[in-house]
Amino acid sequence: AQSVAQPEDQVNVAEGNPLTVKCTYSVSGNPYLFWYVQYPNRGLQFLLKYITGDNLVKGSYGFEAEFNKSQTSFHLKKPSALVSDSALYFCAVRDTVRSGGYQKVTFGTGTKLQVIP
Amino acid sequence: SAVISQKPSRDICQRGTSLTIQCQVDSQVTMMFWYRQQPGQSLTLIATANQGSEATYESGFVIDKFPISRPNLTFSTLTVSNMSPEDSSIYLCSVGAGGAGNQPQHFGDGTRLSIL
Numbered sequence: 001a002q003s004v005a006q007p008e009d010q011v012n013v014a015e016g017n018p019l020t021v022k023c024t025y026s027v028s029g030n031p032y033l034f035w036y037v038q039y040p041n042r043g044l045q046f047l048l049k050y051i052t053g054d055n056l057v058k059g060s061y062g063f064e065a066e067f068n069k070s071q072t073s074f075h076l077k078k079p080s081a082l083v084s085d086s087a088l089y090f091c092a093v094r095d096t097v098r099s100g101g102y103q104k105v106t107f108g109t110g111t112k113l114q115v116i117p
Numbered sequence: 118s119a120v121i122s123q124k125p126s127r128d129i130c131q132r133g134t135s136l137t138i139q140c141q142v143d144s145q146v147t148m149m150f151w152y153r154q155q156p157g158q159s160l161t162l163i164a165t166a167n168q169g170s171e172a173t174y175e176s177g178f179v180i181d182k183f184p185i186s187r188p189n190l191t192f193s194t195l196t197v198s199n200m201s202p203e204d205s206s207i208y209l210c211s212v213g214a215g216g217a218g219n220q221p222q223h224f225g226d227g228t229r230l231s232i233l
Contacts, residue, residue: 009157032219043121043209043224044160051219090160094218103218107160 002027002095006108013081014116021076021111023091032094033074034105035065039087047089050074061085081115088112119144123210123225130232135198138228140210145190151183154207154227163208166193200232 003026013019025031032051036044048059055067065076076089091108120143130136140149151163164172164185172185186194197204210225 034221036221036224041126041226041229043123043211043226044222046118046221046223049219049221096218104162105222109157109159 002031002093002106004091004093004106004108006089006091006111008111009109010112010114012114012116015083016080019076019078019081019085019113019115021089021091021113023074023076023108024072025074025091025093026072027093027095029096031074032096033065033067034092034094035059035063035074035076036090036092036107037061037087038090038110044090047076081113083115083117086113086115119146119212119223121210121212121223121225123228125228126226127229128231130200130230132201132232134200135196136200136230137194137196138208138210140193140195140225142191142212146212147190148212149187149193150211150222151185151193151195152209152211154209156206160209163195197230200230202232204230205232206230 005024034049035047037047038044047063048057050057050067058064063078067074088110090110092105094103094105122141124139149166152160154160162175163178164174166172166185166187168187168190182198184196207227207229209227211222213222
């Protein structure tokens with residue numbers, strides 16, 4: 001069974017400082033990993049993904065994430081936080097080992113990012 | 118990427134009533150997904166809807182409570198039946214990520230449902 005954990009319910013960071021939102025996962029095979037952002041009264045928007053290859057992936061709005069297989073982590077990062085980055089962030093995983101028909105996605109519980117001016 | 122329109126965006130309903138949520142996609146898609154997002158919790162998959170076949174429900178969700186229609190490749194509805202306060206939640210329609218599974222999903226803006 002696959003799972004994903006976001007250990008922090010909320011992360012506070014000052015504007016201009018680097019930010020990190022943590023995510024760890026568990027899969028049977030190799031993971032497909034995704035980060036999504038949810039702004040108030042909106043659905044989830046795709047930020048970036050790791051499928052294979054370079055462990056550092058870059059995505060939208062200046063975000064990047066580092067895949068670490070030994071630590072089974074996929075932390076989201078940004079060098080300089082903006083107030084407009086304040087939102088709810090979800091990590092998601094899909095196992096490459098299929099269980100029954102469709103390969104379902106498992107979402108983390110979300111981390112609220114608060115960037116303080 | 119697909120553009121998904123979801124209606125209504127929010128509603129306040131009386132217990133015991135039913136509400137149908139509509140999801141329209143700007144392109145043809147094979148699979149559509151309905152999620153529930155409860156306050157402070159993750160997304161929970163309710164069911165997967167394929168055109169021309171009955172929806173596949175996840176554990177804990179049943180067709181009588183959450184009937185789904187999928188009349189064509191661009192549209193789906195989710196009905197929340199006989200609502201109770203526990204059904205107060207955000208309901209999200211999603212598409213994408215079929216096949217090899219290495220593509221992201223796309224989401225509608227959700228329906229924020231409150232039951233009195």
